[in-house]
Amino acid sequence: MTSTTLDYQNDSISLRVVEAIAAATGTDPHELDPLYHAVDPEALDQLFQSHSSADVRVEFGYHGSLVEVRSDGTVAIDGTVHVME
Template identity: 40%
Template sequence: MFERAEDTSVCVAIVEAVSTVTGTEPTRLDPLYGVVDTDALERLVESGGTDTEITFSFEGCRITVFGDGGVVVTDPN
């Protein structure tokens, strides 16, 4: 699980985590907004619903975002 700093948006944390897992520069990744509504995702985390989680694929990785802002990235390999 990747911990994000309070001043980092969940979307930035996802991109950074996927970059780390895949070994790809963040600027070389496809835009996150192409696979998920990033505004809705940010609102979900801001609401603080701890029972909430959303899972989607991005850059071949499985991403799970929890309502508390936690992010899990599963390597495609």
């Protein structure tokens, strides 16, 4: 499993998802299908920008992988061995 943690002040969660998938699969981010084919990026960003103490978790398939975004800002990509730093 690959995971990375979101910096709420500097990162959009949708951009971090694309970067995590690209790194995990060795694919240039520009070669990936648009994220909106899997999930509404604006809605995803808004959900996690307005995070509260609630435990929120969103899962969806993207580029052949299972993406999990958690309320603590963690983005997890199943099926990969690459760890984003």
